[in-house]
Amino acid sequence: xxxxxxxxxxxxxxxxxxxxxxxxxxxxxxxxxxxxxxxxxxxxxxxxxxxxxxxxxxxxxxxxxxxxxxxxxxxxxxxxxxxxxxxxxxxxxxxxxxxxxxxxxxxxxxxxxxxxxxxxxxxxxxxxxxxxxxxxxxxxxxxxxxxxxxxxxxxxxxxxxxxxxxxxxxxxxxxxxxxxxxxxxxxxxxxxxxxxxxxxxxxxxxxxxxxxxxxxxxxxxxxxxxxxxxxxxxxxxxxxxxxxxxxxxxxxxxxxxxxxxxxxxxxxxxxxxxxxxxxxxxxxxxxxxxxxxxxxxxxxxxxxxxxxxxxxxxxxxxxxxxxxxxxxxxxxxxxxxxxxxxxxxxxxxxxxxxxxxxxxxxxxxxxxxxxxxxxxxxxxxxxxxxxxxxxxxxxxxxxxxxxxxxxxxxxxxxxxxxxxxxxxxxxxxxxxxxxxxxxxxxxxxxxxxxxxxxxxxxxxxxxxxxxxxxxxxxxxxxxxxxxxxxxxxxxxxxxxxxxxxxxxxxxxxxxxxxxxxxxxxxxxxxxxxxxxxxxxxxxxxxxxxxxxxxxxxxx
Numbered sequence: 069x070x071x072x073x074x075x076x077x078x079x080x081x082x083x084x085x086x087x088x089x090x091x092x093x094x095x096x097x098x099x100x101x102x103x104x105x106x107x108x109x110x111x112x113x114x115x116x117x118x119x120x121x122x123x124x125x126x127x128x129x130x131x132x133x134x135x136x137x138x139x140x141x142x143x144x145x146x147x148x149x150x151x152x153x154x155x156x157x158x159x160x161x162x163x164x165x166x167x168x169x170x171x172x173x174x175x176x177x178x179x180x181x182x183x184x185x186x187x188x189x190x191x192x193x194x195x196x197x198x199x200x201x202x203x204x205x206x207x208x209x210x211x212x213x214x215x216x217x218x219x220x221x222x223x224x225x226x227x228x229x230x231x232x233x234x235x236x237x238x239x240x241x242x243x244x245x246x247x248x249x250x251x252x253x254x255x256x257x258x259x260x261x262x263x264x265x266x267x268x269x270x271x272x273x274x275x276x277x278x279x280x281x282x283x284x285x286x287x288x289x290x291x292x293x294x295x296x297x298x299x300x301x302x303x304x305x306x307x308x309x310x311x312x313x314x315x316x317x318x319x320x321x322x323x324x325x326x327x328x329x330x331x332x333x334x335x336x337x338x339x340x341x342x343x344x345x346x347x348x349x350x351x352x353x354x355x356x357x358x359x360x361x362x363x364x365x366x367x368x369x370x371x372x373x374x375x376x377x378x379x380x381x382x383x384x385x386x387x388x389x390x391x392x393x394x395x396x397x398x399x400x401x402x403x404x405x406x407x408x409x410x411x412x413x414x415x416x417x418x419x420x421x422x423x424x425x426x427x428x429x430x431x432x433x434x435x436x437x438x439x440x441x442x443x444x445x446x447x448x449x450x451x452x453x454x455x456x457x458x459x460x461x462x463x464x465x466x467x468x469x470x471x472x473x474x475x476x477x478x479x480x481x482x483x484x485x486x487x488x489x490x491x492x493x494x495x496x497x498x499x500x501x502x503x504x505x506x507x508x509x510x511x512x513x514x515x516x517x518x519x520x521x522x523x524x525x526x527x528x529x530x531x532x533x534x535x536x537x538x539x540x541x542x543x544x545x546x547x548x549x550x551x552x553x554x555x556x557x558x559x560x561x562x563x564x565x566x567x568x569x570x571x572x573x574x575x576x577x578x579x580x581x582x583x584x585x586x587x588x589x590x591x592x593x594x595x596x597x598x599x600x601x602x603x604x605x606x607x608x609x610x611x612x613x614x615x616x617x618x619x620x621x622x623x
Contacts, residue, residue, distance in 0.1 A: 072184075073352045075136045077390040085389060096387035097395025099268070100143055103381050104130075104396060105403060106270045107426070109291070109411065110419045111146040112370065114211055115154035117163060118295050119411065120404070121370050122146050124302060127401045129360035129372030134393030136356035138349030139337040143378040143393050144360055146370045148426050149332050150325070152207050152462045154370055157321050159226055161314075163368075168308045169318045170365035173325035177358030180330055186350025192331055193477075195446040196453050196469040198435050203457025203465065205430035208423055215420035216250045218243025218288060228458050246288045246417040249277045253421025265384075270422050277418040291419075292412035300408035302401075305366040324463040325361070329373040333357045336374035343383045377429065445476045478524035485519035487532045511541040512613040518549040523556030530560040534567060542613040543568060546606060548579030558591040565596045577602045578609035 071079065085093070104126050112122030126145035133144030157166045180186070210231055214221045219238045225231050253273040260269035281288060291298065310318075337348040353374075360372050382392050439450045452472055456465035508514055515533055519525065533545070545564075553561070565575045580588070580602050588594065588602070603609045 072349055073355070074349070075352055075356065075390075076138055076140050076349065077135055080140065080389045080391075085391070089388065090391070092386040093389055093391040094395055096382050096385035097392040098399055099266075099385050100378055100382045100387070100392065101396040101399025101403070102271055103268045104143070104145055104375075104378055104400060106268075106274055106414075106419070106422055107375075107378070108146055108400065109414070110423050110426070111148060111151060113291070113295070113416075113419060114148075114151045114208060114423055115146075115370060116158040117154070117166070117370065118298075119291055120298050120408070121368060123400055123404050123408075124367050125364050125369035125372050127302070127397045127404065128367050128369055129364040130397035130400070131394055132360040132363055133333075133356050133372070133374065134390040134397070136352070136359060137390065137393075138351070138353035138356065139340060139374070139379075140346055140348070140389055141340045141344060141379055141382050141387050141392070142333070142337055142348070142353070142374045142390075143382050143396060144333075144357070144372050145375055145378065147332060147373055147375050148208055148423070148430055149201065149204055149328055149373070150371045151211070152204050152457070153321060153324055153328065155211070156226065156461065156463075157318075161318065164308065165314070165318060166370070167365045167368065168310045168314060169322045169325060170361050170369075170371045171308050172315070172318065172322035173329065173371060174358045174360070174362030174365065176322060176326035177330055177361060178355050179358075180326070181351045181354030181358060184351050185330075186334060186354050192470070193446070193449055193473045195439050195442075195449040196473050197331065197335065198432050198439060199450045199453030199469060200457045200462060200465050202431050202433070202436050203454045204462065205427045205432075206458055208430070209427040212420040212423045212427070215246070215289065215416040216424060218246025218417060220289065243288060245286045246415075249281070249286075249288060249415055249417040250421040250424070253277060253418045254425055257422065257425045270425075273421065274414055274418055277415050278413050281415045282413050286415075289416040290412065291414050291416065294416060296412070298408040298411050300405055302404075303368050305363075306368070307366055320463055324466055325371045326358075327466055328462075329357055329361065329371055330354055332376075333374035336376040336379050339376055340379050340383055343380065344388060377426075445480070449473055449476065478522075481520065481522065481524050485517065485521065485525035485528065487515060487517050487525075487529050489513065489515050489532075489536070507607075507610055508544075509541065509610075509614055512610075513538065513540045513543045514546065515543065516546040516549075520552045520554075521547075521550055521557035521561070522552070522554040526554075526556040526560040529557070530564060533564050539571070540573060542574040542576055544576045544578055544606075544609050544613060546578045546609075547584065548606075550579070550584065553584070553587060553591075555591070558587075558593060562593065562596050569596070574601060574613075576609045576612055578604075578606045580604055 108122035108126040109119040112119050130144045133142060154166060157169055207228065210228060213235050214224050219235065219241050220243065221234065221238060225234060256273040256276065257269040260272050280286065281290065333353060334350055337353055341348055357373060364370065364372050436450070439446050449469060449472055453465050453469040456468055513536065517529065521529060568575050575597060581604060585602070601612065603612065
């Protein structure tokens, strides 16, 4: 039975879970839920929406990803990677636009899964991922300076450069209380794990800073002063309504959400596979991610994906089945129902401190530095994606990054294709070519192609073979190391054959296996070259070249 589209939870339940492991899953889910609480709220606020949107996403999307996903340990919910996209959409189209874009993105991700693109998405270049991830980290850090320093700016520009100009212009408005709380938060998150790993440092920082601000009435912004009350219930699902023009305008952001969410979720699944020695199911994971985004949007939530940090926390606490992810969502639901009114007291500088730590962890500065010392192509992709993300837009960065990566990959591939003319002198050298080639007539040219004959190498192939000034009796093109030929390659091959046929020079193809022969037929190569001139063995091709050809080209 093909398990490609079977959720891991179904497999786990079929195998059975011991009582001991069940207790471990519940404890792990409880810990991950507590870890996710401040992050869900902080990600929502940084995205320009109200705090409960992050909780709704973690609850609704988290359950769906755990129940229907292809990973044993994946924890789903809002992530820092989406902050830039979500903020841009909200600023331009409002919350309704975000709902529509997320709804559309869900179906796109499901389409990726059904088309079995799960394995292909894992081939996104690492330099591209580090580029836009580092760019996102810098943007998140920049977006938190207002609250971190207590500048109390009512509206901060979305543009990176304009944002920092405003910060410097407002430096006289520094709030020392806010800076102290932000610094306390960062120090607590960094150093509290040295005391114990059982309680997340971010929760400890929230409790300490909230108590201090509430008891002593310290003048800093809080969630309540900026957003009001946090609802202690889930809103009813509402399906988005949109006209054609709205859908058209949101198609690009929806694709960006889909692509980023797919990459992030599969990257998280791959990382967790390495931690537990497992193997996730990419395509059902994508389908679950798509469904999670659809449901999250109709409940008024944010885009969701697999969260690497929370997934790693789950693994470290013994989680080995999707039950931990389900428990994590139920913990968040319980907190929202029972304690939401108290969350409004959380100081904004504390949340800013949490996100500054998140930004640092996302920055991957060590990998960034390492890639800068790598090969030139990886450096170009890295810097291009990073700068486009920071200065312009993440959507543009992803699109340009993928196109640039593809073009540079094609350049690499075309350079790896070797088209070589083999002379009699080389054939007579004992260390080079096959002994059977010594029978090659002097008036026959032999070319050998090594590598795929695709559009990136087609022009080089055509120019190399047509560049000879000789007028041979025949030309043998040896293709034993050609794994595939695309449409452009076939077109070049046809033009070469036509060119030589017009000069009464026969073209003979050697090393053609059954697979390549079938491709020849599908691409109508036999309309310009008879099957009598196509051989699998080089000896037969040489024998054919020795025959007396008529002056008319073979067809």
